[in-house]
Amino acid sequence: MGINPSMRRTWLAHNTGHALDASAHTAFAAEDVRTNIENLVGAVEVPLGIAGPLRVNGTHANGSFYVPFATTEGTLVSTYQYGMRAISEAGGANAYVLGDALDVTPCFILAETRDAIALADWLGVHLAELQAVAAESTAHGRLVDVRPHVFGRRVFAQCVFSTGDAMGMNMVNLAADRICRHVVAAMPCERYYLRCNYSSDKKPAAINLFRLYGKEVAIDLTMPGEVVRTHLGISPRELVDFGATGRLGSMQAGALGTNAHFANGLAAIFIACGQDVAQIVNASIGFLDLELVGDDDLYVAARLPNLVIATVGGGTALPTQRECLALLECVGDGTARRFAEIVGAALVAGELAICAALADGRFIEAHRLNRLHA
Amino acid sequence: MGINPSMRRTWLAHNTGHALDASAHTAFAAEDVRTNIENLVGAVEVPLGIAGPLRVNGTHANGSFYVPFATTEGTLVSTYQYGMRAISEAGGANAYVLGDALDVTPCFILAETRDAIALADWLGVHLAELQAVAAESTAHGRLVDVRPHVFGRRVFAQCVFSTGDAMGMNMVNLAADRICRHVVAAMPCERYYLRCNYSSDKKPAAINLFRLYGKEVAIDLTMPGEVVRTHLGISPRELVDFGATGRLGSMQAGALGTNAHFANGLAAIFIACGQDVAQIVNASIGFLDLELVGDDDLYVAARLPNLVIATVGGGTALPTQRECLALLECVGDGTARRFAEIVGAALVAGELAICAALADGRFIEAHRLNRLHA
Amino acid sequence: MGINPSMRRTWLAHNTGHALDASAHTAFAAEDVRTNIENLVGAVEVPLGIAGPLRVNGTHANGSFYVPFATTEGTLVSTYQYGMRAISEAGGANAYVLGDALDVTPCFILAETRDAIALADWLGVHLAELQAVAAESTAHGRLVDVRPHVFGRRVFAQCVFSTGDAMGMNMVNLAADRICRHVVAAMPCERYYLRCNYSSDKKPAAINLFRLYGKEVAIDLTMPGEVVRTHLGISPRELVDFGATGRLGSMQAGALGTNAHFANGLAAIFIACGQDVAQIVNASIGFLDLELVGDDDLYVAARLPNLVIATVGGGTALPTQRECLALLECVGDGTARRFAEIVGAALVAGELAICAALADGRFIEAHRLNRLHA
Amino acid sequence: MGINPSMRRTWLAHNTGHALDASAHTAFAAEDVRTNIENLVGAVEVPLGIAGPLRVNGTHANGSFYVPFATTEGTLVSTYQYGMRAISEAGGANAYVLGDALDVTPCFILAETRDAIALADWLGVHLAELQAVAAESTAHGRLVDVRPHVFGRRVFAQCVFSTGDAMGMNMVNLAADRICRHVVAAMPCERYYLRCNYSSDKKPAAINLFRLYGKEVAIDLTMPGEVVRTHLGISPRELVDFGATGRLGSMQAGALGTNAHFANGLAAIFIACGQDVAQIVNASIGFLDLELVGDDDLYVAARLPNLVIATVGGGTALPTQRECLALLECVGDGTARRFAEIVGAALVAGELAICAALADGRFIEAHRLNRLHA
Numbered sequence A, B, C, D: 001m002g003i004n005p006s007m008r009r010t011w012l013a014h015n016t017g018h019a020l021d022a023s024a025h026t027a028f029a030a031e032d033v034r035t036n037i038e039n040l041v042g043a044v045e046v047p048l049g050i051a052g053p054l055r056v057n058g059t060h061a062n063g064s065f066y067v068p069f070a071t072t073e074g075t076l077v078s079t080y081q082y083g084m085r086a087i088s089e090a091g092g093a094n095a096y097v098l099g100d101a102l103d104v105t106p107c108f109i110l111a112e113t114r115d116a117i118a119l120a121d122w123l124g125v126h127l128a129e130l131q132a133v134a135a136e137s138t139a140h141g142r143l144v145d146v147r148p149h150v151f152g153r154r155v156f157a158q159c160v161f162s163t164g165d166a167m168g169m170n171m172v173n174l175a176a177d178r179i180c181r182h183v184v185a186a187m188p189c190e191r192y193y194l195r196c197n198y199s200s201d202k203k204p205a206a207i208n209l210f211r212l213y214g215k216e217v218a219i220d221l222t223m224p225g226e227v228v229r230t231h232l233g234i235s236p237r238e239l240v241d242f243g244a245t246g247r248l249g250s251m252q253a254g255a256l257g258t259n260a261h262f263a264n265g266l267a268a269i270f271i272a273c274g275q276d277v278a279q280i281v282n283a284s285i286g287f288l289d290l291e292l293v294g295d296d297d298l299y300v301a302a303r304l305p306n307l308v309i310a311t312v313g314g315g316t317a318l319p320t321q322r323e324c325l326a327l328l329e330c331v332g333d334g335t336a337r338r339f340a341e342i343v344g345a346a347l348v349a350g351e352l353a354i355c356a357a358l359a360d361g362r363f364i365e366a367h368r369l370n371r372l373h374a
Helices: A005-016 A076-089 A113-125 A127-137 A169-186 A225-232 A236-252 A262-272 A277-283 A319-327 A336-359 A363-373 B005-016 B076-089 B113-125 B127-137 B169-186 B225-232 B236-252 B262-272 B277-283 B319-327 B336-359 B363-373 C005-016 C076-089 C113-125 C127-137 C169-186 C225-232 C236-252 C262-272 C277-283 C319-327 C336-359 C363-373 D005-016 D076-089 D113-125 D127-137 D169-186 D225-232 D236-252 D262-272 D277-283 D319-327 D336-359 D363-373
Strands: A040-058 A062-070 A093-104 A107-109 A142-151 A154-162 A191-193 A214-223 A287-293 A297-307 B040-058 B062-070 B093-104 B107-109 B142-151 B154-162 B191-193 B214-223 B287-293 B297-307 C040-058 C062-070 C093-104 C107-109 C142-151 C154-162 C191-193 C214-223 C287-293 C297-307 D040-058 D062-070 D093-104 D107-109 D142-151 D154-162 D191-193 D214-223 D287-293 D297-307
Touching: A005 A040, A005 B040, A005 B062, A040 A076, A040 A262, A040 A319, A040 A336, A040 B005, A040 B062, A040 B262, A040 B319, A062 A076, A062 A262, A062 A319, A062 A336, A062 B005, A062 B040, A076 A214, A076 A225, A076 A262, A076 A336, A093 A169, A093 A336, A093 C113, A107 A169, A107 B236, A113 A127, A113 A142, A113 A154, A113 A169, A113 C093, A113 C214, A127 A142, A127 A154, A127 A169, A142 A169, A142 B236, A142 C297, A154 A169, A154 B236, A169 A191, A169 B363, A191 B236, A214 A225, A214 A277, A214 A336, A214 C113, A225 A236, A225 A297, A225 A336, A236 A287, A236 A297, A236 A336, A236 B107, A236 B142, A236 B154, A236 B191, A236 D236, A236 D287, A262 A277, A262 A336, A262 B040, A262 B277, A277 A297, A277 B262, A277 B277, A287 A336, A287 D236, A297 A336, A297 C142, A319 B040, A336 A363, A363 B169, B005 B040, B040 B076, B040 B262, B040 B319, B040 B336, B062 B076, B062 B262, B062 B319, B062 B336, B076 B214, B076 B225, B076 B262, B076 B336, B093 B169, B093 B336, B093 D113, B107 B169, B113 B127, B113 B142, B113 B154, B113 B169, B113 D093, B113 D214, B127 B142, B127 B154, B127 B169, B142 B169, B142 D297, B154 B169, B169 B191, B214 B225, B214 B277, B214 B336, B214 D113, B225 B236, B225 B297, B225 B336, B236 B287, B236 B297, B236 B336, B236 C236, B236 C287, B262 B277, B262 B336, B277 B297, B287 B336, B287 C236, B297 B336, B297 D142, B336 B363, C005 C040, C005 D062, C040 C076, C040 C262, C040 C319, C040 C336, C040 D005, C040 D062, C040 D262, C040 D319, C062 C076, C062 C262, C062 C319, C062 C336, C062 D005, C062 D040, C076 C214, C076 C225, C076 C262, C076 C336, C093 C169, C093 C336, C107 C169, C107 D236, C113 C127, C113 C142, C113 C154, C113 C169, C127 C142, C127 C154, C127 C169, C142 C169, C142 D236, C154 C169, C154 D236, C169 C191, C169 D363, C191 D236, C214 C225, C214 C277, C214 C336, C225 C236, C225 C297, C225 C336, C236 C287, C236 C297, C236 C336, C236 D107, C236 D142, C236 D154, C236 D191, C262 C277, C262 C336, C262 D040, C262 D277, C277 C297, C277 D262, C277 D277, C287 C336, C297 C336, C319 D040, C336 C363, C363 D169, D005 D040, D040 D076, D040 D262, D040 D319, D040 D336, D062 D076, D062 D262, D062 D319, D062 D336, D076 D214, D076 D225, D076 D262, D076 D336, D093 D169, D093 D336, D107 D169, D113 D127, D113 D142, D113 D154, D113 D169, D127 D142, D127 D154, D127 D169, D142 D169, D154 D169, D169 D191, D214 D225, D214 D277, D214 D336, D225 D236, D225 D297, D225 D336, D236 D287, D236 D297, D236 D336, D262 D277, D262 D336, D277 D297, D287 D336, D297 D336, D336 D363
Parallel strands: A040 A093, B040 B093, C040 C093, D040 D093
Antiparallel strands: A040 A062, A040 B040, A093 A154, A093 A214, A107 A154, A107 A191, A142 A154, A214 A297, A287 A297, B040 B062, B093 B154, B093 B214, B107 B154, B107 B191, B142 B154, B214 B297, B287 B297, C040 C062, C040 D040, C093 C154, C093 C214, C107 C154, C107 C191, C142 C154, C214 C297, C287 C297, D040 D062, D093 D154, D093 D214, D107 D154, D107 D191, D142 D154, D214 D297, D287 D297
16 A cells, blocks of 8 residues: 555645656556665656677677667667677677676774784684575575775675676675674674675776676677778778777776776666666776787777676566566576676677777767767 | 668567567657667666655755656665655755866877977967867857877877756767867877777776866755754764775775765666766766764765766657656756756765665665565 | 996096096995896995884884884984884884785786686696796795686786795796796797786786785774873874875875875885885885774774885895894894884884874974974 | 984994994985984995986987986896887987976865855965965975865865976975965864875875876887897887787776886986985876887887976985986986986886886896896
């Protein structure tokens, strides 16, 4: 019972003078999104476009894919489309999931450094015990390691978990909370906090360069010079030259990672596929490199160390989002790594397209044309 | 004419075996989103919740607001709701737009440093001329400054624009392109690129700490100890203590800025209000500080130097998105700074709520309860 | 035989018109510094001052120490002296060496990511074999771990060593070179580089926050309010308030770590004690925190994760440098950790003194007085 | 009259059992270093070697130079020597001082953001007045700008000065202190601090990428392929390939800037020439880039934005240090920019040599040989 979306809309209209008529339509029932949102009034519609086919030669994703993008930014879908064609013509992008983890870092506060060191040592010795505690709260996640960092009277205890196809944040928070309660029952501790910014969830930080968070995905491909010229409209050498200047730009700007616009593709795919969209902050920290190999070929490589994604839980079960995941055959258990590989390959497509446009001065023209002909 | 969304859906279903039935519904007409997306097939529905009222005492936003959040992450809306209540009970959050700018940095490549210095000097002398060139391509933006950075034979020419209520990215790209063409016609130059990562659009970089990008927003308020205890369930001292540990966590993690979860509120409001969602990467780089003042009061301050937002253009005119902006009285010209102040105040609400939950160990409980009662 | 310093001075005087008369004096014989320098012409004299006694309660350094500083910067020694007195009056600084390691990261370049992953896997499986290879080249260092990072067709293979009392850089370079030759003999590899900037030796990088390099030292002490007032001329609360603003300053500036002037003490002690002075770049990346505890006490904590030091090798055997190390009872094998603890405690003394001076506005006066009375 | 160095040595020997006999020798008189050091006991001798000639084609430094290095690290001088020969054979390195400034950032703390904005505005309006205040305390420095940054109730007021041949730190501290006193007399202010870490003096921070600190120096040269092969023992292409991997290493490590070992040359030259050695922390943040140009030539460029140096004041007047500066014709007024250009060119020599050694696997061999034959 209680207040329903319609009542809330009425009440809002009364208070603000603004009706939410268009937003009232939902393909989902209010009770189906109880765990997704509070104070529900309806839904926002984000335009959905498809780019592809994109050929991916991954361990988990093998085939040609039509990738859904939910966006309101013109030229975005066509940019990815353009790059996907070039990748597919080159035989596809290789994709690998290098690892899979999620960490949360509680902070324990003690009297002085001596005690903090003692607690850190205790954590090292009692890993198996803590793993058992974590296992009580989740069947899917597994506590892999606890890495204590001592600063003054504080122990920042980085608890590293493996997760399955769920994004895993709630799971690891819950398990870490159990671990904390167990620790403070066993060891004297002035106070503790479950999280303290060290794991930098949804926050850009250098730590994201040094530990994987979510899936770490590697993508590469070698694109023959002829394909580059025909499908990206530029020579490999010109593209590599642009890449070198782009890296200098990134370094001068003090960037975390270097890429042209991972964030664009991430935002659009994450919205389409029911992901936790704020995770694009971490996920967009990654590296793209372009190299000339052989006589005239382009070697492209990407490293995405922070791809926090899921194919179950969160918004993945909502009607429109589920359709998008279905398009990629990424519905349900056992598909998260597949999804990660497709996302990685799609991001590389977007990089190639925008770099080619910037390298030969077509960037503005490309934007203008999409405006007119899309 | 040409292919319409329905035909694309049919064709996709044929190719993939997956229909996009739920996604077919759109409150907008295909022709209305021609400049927003390509390869349109429908729309994704993101659940919409409302938090508020939030009392804002800004220069542009003055009053109580109901803030729309589009998200699939449970507890998010209720977290912001909780903080908004506390802020409102304390009399509201002060909000200021400290500045407003957007830059794009073309890179000119010459023969050697001597020539790069000469070009940099030329740019300094010819600012008025370049401003005139920029003015030809846009009536809304204005070239404020060109700041050349010489590295080797390259000039990274940071072109700083003021923008109005549009987000302005297309505008400044276009104006910068004109500037580039003008420069290379006047001065010898081996080649140039319109963008080269230096301005770090949608990419986390240290530069975001040092120049404003979009709107720079400042928020502060002093919350009486009694309000903190009653509405955040904790004492000011305990909250400040947590904040100190959070700052240590951020610094140990090498974070750009320090905050708990700006990104969550940004993602949800940006989706609801038709913003360029990838801009949350930059926008989430900001600072939140908690201080004990007087006998028992909490002083809260936020600095958001990279709020790239708009109330015209992009997705702001789509039916559901426009309704969300209307709720905030932020439709159309002259409302961007108002929108910026509301967003800033909402983010601070989210910070207070999550910090309070983490500081007294209610974080997990809060998440659990929202699950059950939302 | 060959050219001696005197001949070089004569030749230089002939070529430049400038004699090096003062520099001609050396307490060392030319043949004694054959491995320390090339093209020897004499020595530069750096004024040497002593600060202390400094009470250190460490695991390895336990007692009161007179610390040598070689510097030409007025006020530096007296600043450290001032802080040392306060620490000693408070009963001394606790000191801990949390760990001890040094890494060098060769880069192996292969054909594509698939091969890079294979090499990374191979490295993981063959650790014992690589440890044996490393052991052939050094008796003092030990290969602890090899951590491969794959990016595109490259493997950045972080080889982590434990070192003894030598600084260890030559040792680990030599061992890593052997490892590289062993790897490329066993696995196909296009080419490799012994070093590639990843280990950031003598270069400021975020990696220095996340892995210890040299000795990781922790210092802490609780200073009674009365001692703070009497010996630092300020209240604990005022000092902590200054510290909070200093942290905000560091964060706004995008600093790696946060401290006031670790680099000053490091430079002066490193010159005095024959250390590799360029290592202050890494060593100065560290954290200082001030906290109010109990009713009126000051808790001080420092984390120095990158203290690359030695008590044998390098310049430690030169006559004047050896005297400085002797003063600390840090000559020869088994004393490096002791030296690390003393350096750490000395740096904290410098922090307390300068923070106190800045917090109550005595900074300029302190500088002026030292000028007159030193 | 006070304690003299001899008395201090006697007293130390009594207390510690260690005599400072070798350190007792000084080419300077105790009264001559009154402003350089306190608690003087003697001097530390750092071995001095010379590398050169180095051909520099600068605006201020034009000619061939013999550069002094004070170090105890074997191979260092010969490494720079090797690179200097290659540069000189290529016709020399171009050198430019792009700018000259030093800043100190006081922090003013007010009641709330509203007041902080008011103070920031006041500072903008009263620049001329503040310049007059600064002018009273120094004839050499000039207040160029005050850039206020508001965060919460704090104004971080970056006071930018131009300095002459002195390093200028004491000068700008003194002037900033006068400015602070003037400001707080004119405007209500809860408290202020003269420095608050924002200017990151001697501390590695991202701000060092964005504003020049001391001298900003640019170096470049084009080295014909034949010279590269003959004098660096490698082809331009191989060197450029190594550079590309080095940049990837720097970016993966989250480095501020990218170079191989600026810090080594800086430390050795700074000690030799009486500089403030701790300034190598900032000065080592810089960029080195290698590019293939034309058919087979190597283009080398360096950007050193933080070269805090001096040719008067500090340790520059000490006997041995003055001889080193004299060797470069950098004694006294009007020579600081000349010195900066020479230092910049010397650092590039060191980069070329070490990159060549790493690129073709001679690194270990080079170190071994210098050991035996130096």
